[in-house]
Structures are given as C-alpha cells and as structure tokens.
Amino acid sequence: MIRVVLADDEQLTRQAVASLLGLESDLEVVADVDDGAKALMAIAEHKPDVVVLDVEMPAMDGLRVLEMIDTRAIMLTRHARPGVLRQALSLGAKGFLAKTAPAALLADVIRRVHAGMRYVDPEFAAEALAENPCPLTERELEVLRMVDDSRTAPDIAKALNLSAGTVRNYVSSAMTKLGARSRAQAARMARDNGWI
Structure with a gap:
C-alpha cells in the first residue's frame, strides 16, 4: 500500500479526493487535513509515502510545508502560475497538477512519484517555458x-x-x-x- 496524506483547505474537494483515492486497491489515505500546520503534524504522525498538498491553504500554504518536509510531494492548484511551479520544483515537489485533473490521473501520479518519477501537468510546463525571464536585479x-x-x-x-x-x-x-x-x-x- 502507498500511504498518502492529503492537505487541502476546501473540505468538499479534499473529502471527494480522499474517497476516490480510497477506491484504489494500492492507495491508502492515512490522513486528510485542511491546512499546512495540520499537514506537518499528520506527516510526522503517519510517515506517509506521498503527500498531496494544495498550493494555497490558510495558516501555512503548501510551499511552506514543502520547505519543511523530506517526503515525496505532489502539489495541487486551481491556478498555476509559472513562478509557483518553478518554486515548487526547486523545493523538491515531484508532481504538480491541476485540481481539475481526473482522480485516476492523480492516482497514477501518486504511483509515479512513489516510484521515484516526476509528473508536471503539460499545460503548466508549457506556460512556465513560455514565460518571460525576471527583469529585476x-x-x-x-x-x-x-x-x-x-x-x-x-x-x-x-x-x-x-x-x-x-x-x-x-x-x-x-x-x-x-x-x-x-x-x-x-x-x-x-x-x-x-x-x-
């Protein structure tokens, strides 16, 4: 079994994703929480194989959590900004996809990340590659x-x-x-x- 902690502040989304992942025979959602601070506690308590983090959460966002863990992580977001994708990857995220992705894709990405691979939503990757470089010193x-x-x-x-x-x-x-x-x-x- 691949043990998963899920962190998303939108209760309906979080519970739906947890239920859908629970239907997969090789995945077990060991905790689902609604903010980054609770995610850190759940990670410490359950020692999951993979963490699925919403980028934007109250109290502590997914990027802050990512900075503080060494567990393989997948980032979920509604509105991916190229800079956030780059920042997440630089902090060690192994997956990055839209909340609108099908549950079957998320389950597949969890398996890939658990196996040591990466996955980035192709649309997000294309936007990041097309973005202008930083003009600031x-x-x-x-x-x-x-x-x-x-x-x-x-x-x-x-x-x-x-x-x-x-x-x-x-x-x-x-x-x-x-x-x-x-x-x-x-x-x-x-x-x-x-x-x-």
Whole structure:
C-alpha cells in the first residue's frame, strides 16, 4: 500500500479526493487535513509515502510545508502560475497538477512519484517555458522580499544595511519594470512569478 496524506483547505474537494483515492486497491489515505500546520503534524504522525498538498491553504500554504518536509510531494492548484511551479520544483515537489485533473490521473501520479518519477501537468510546463525571464536585479528582488504591510522603507533599509532612500529607489525601479502601482503589488507580482 502507498500511504498518502492529503492537505487541502476546501473540505468538499479534499473529502471527494480522499474517497476516490480510497477506491484504489494500492492507495491508502492515512490522513486528510485542511491546512499546512495540520499537514506537518499528520506527516510526522503517519510517515506517509506521498503527500498531496494544495498550493494555497490558510495558516501555512503548501510551499511552506514543502520547505519543511523530506517526503515525496505532489502539489495541487486551481491556478498555476509559472513562478509557483518553478518554486515548487526547486523545493523538491515531484508532481504538480491541476485540481481539475481526473482522480485516476492523480492516482497514477501518486504511483509515479512513489516510484521515484516526476509528473508536471503539460499545460503548466508549457506556460512556465513560455514565460518571460525576471527583469529585476538581485538587489531589487532582495528589497521586494522584505516588503509587507508591517515594514516601512526605513525598516527594510535597516535590515538590509541600506539607506531608506536607496530602498525607495530599488522599489521604484522594480515597480516601473513590472508596471506595478504600489510596492505591495510589485512584491506580489514577484512572488507570483516565483522570483522571490
């Protein structure tokens, strides 16, 4: 039996997938949970062969969970952004597919990943390959990594050992290159593209 932990915040989706996987003679869903923190606890408790993680979950998303485990993982998503695919693969995901995929495909991907292979939804892969490269400098990316609602330019400057004016210049440059209207939008765009 291939032991599986399933983590998805959408209860109906999670329970349906767990039920459908439960019909497979060689798969056993040992836990299904609704957020990343619970996924970590279920992984520690059940020691599954494969973890199926929703990319977007409250409290802790699938990418954060992926950073903290060494279990083979498959990422599920409704809206794959090329950067998220690249980030998931760089963090060690072995599978990446749409939530709209048939249950039989997910079961097959679980078997493949368990056997040491990889699977990436062909549409997601094509989009990632067609995406434009990152136009930002390393320093602009470093500054955008620090941008959130709680940090001011002086806070970021202090953390990066820069002046507040220099931080504002990097943010302004990044906003211009990305066509963003705010520093928060620029940071979100960089995250969505997997650049930070």
